[in-house]
Amino acid sequence: MNTPLPHRPARTPMSLAAILVAAAFGLAHPAIADEGASDLATAFSALDNNATWERVGDEIPVDFEDHHPQGMLKIGDTFFISTVRIAERPAPYDTPKDGFDRSAGKGTGFLLKLSAKGELLGKVELGEGDAYHPGGIDFDGTSIIVPVAEYRPNSSAIIYRVNPETLEATEILRFNDHLGGVTFDRENHRLHAVSWGSRRLYAWDLGSDGKPASASAEPVANPSFYIDYQDCHYAGPARMLCGGLTRYGPEEADQVAVGGLDLVDLERNAPVHQLPVKIWLRPDLVITNNPQFCEAGDNGVDCWFAPEDDATTIYHYHATPAAK
Secondary structure (H helix, E strand, O other), X not given: OOOOOOOXXXXXXXXXXXXXXHHHHOXXXXXXXXXXXXXXXXXXXXXXXXXXXXXXXXXXXXXXXXXXEEEEEEEOOEEEEEEEEEEEOOOEEEEEEOOEEEOOOEEEEEEEEEOOOOOEEEEEEEOEOOEEEEOEOEEOOOXXXXXXXXXXXXXXXXXXXXXXXXXXXXXXXXXXXXXXXXEEEOOOOEEEEEEHHHXXXXXXXXXXXXXXXXXXXXXXXXXXXXXXXXXXXXXXXXXXXXXXXXXXXXXXXXXXXXXXXXXXXXXXXXXXXXEEEOOEEEOOEEOOOOOEEEEEEOXXXXXXXXXXXXXXXXXXXXXXXOOO
């Protein structure tokens, strides 16, 4: 387990010009999220297993019950977190029923809007029927894209586009698979998604109305297996950065969570740079347990993590490349 890392002063990765743009146009303006995004793939690729991870500033405690977080964005100084409140957990079947290995369970999905101090600024309920479990989210330069799926594999999902200022949601796609996370390639105007456990990858070209011409998409097998992706984000043209984890060990009680970040080539549908993240809150709770959001920073990468359930704390870390 990593020992606690020293605090360091908060960084200011946004330029003065970007801050002025943010003030003038509001947080939905593309310049806010694009600041650092186009350089993220390059900055992340400079990190390796010897990179230094340091805590930045103070922890940000979320000051209300936020259930089970799944996806996170930081737009300007505002955080957005997708989360699910579970009322009844899916129960495994002795034998499959209608192609499912478990029941649907019951719950409610939300997208939360938080201040830089973790205060609730607004929320919207998302989902319908058995589709109540939001996944990893992304920003298309104007709207937040949120998938909400059934809480079981090989099921179905609805994808929404949400206005970050008003939290008004518009449905853009229904799909016959569990979609656990989405990424929007702003350069190629293409929507990407990962299935349950990120075992299958999907993509749709979007029309001028922001919706796919067809709901169908051919699955591509994910060739990487060491982690399951929890949350993915645009990292430059044809690139997405995904965080996640897998638990390893001979017995469930003795398993250790192993986390990491993968830079995925969206043309090849394969990771091109993989980085373990060796930061644990306890042996079974790695920092990449739930959502994360990363951007290029000063000589490295800045990442925000929200690994806990119910009483989430947001942690800010800066990763610096090892000295050559």
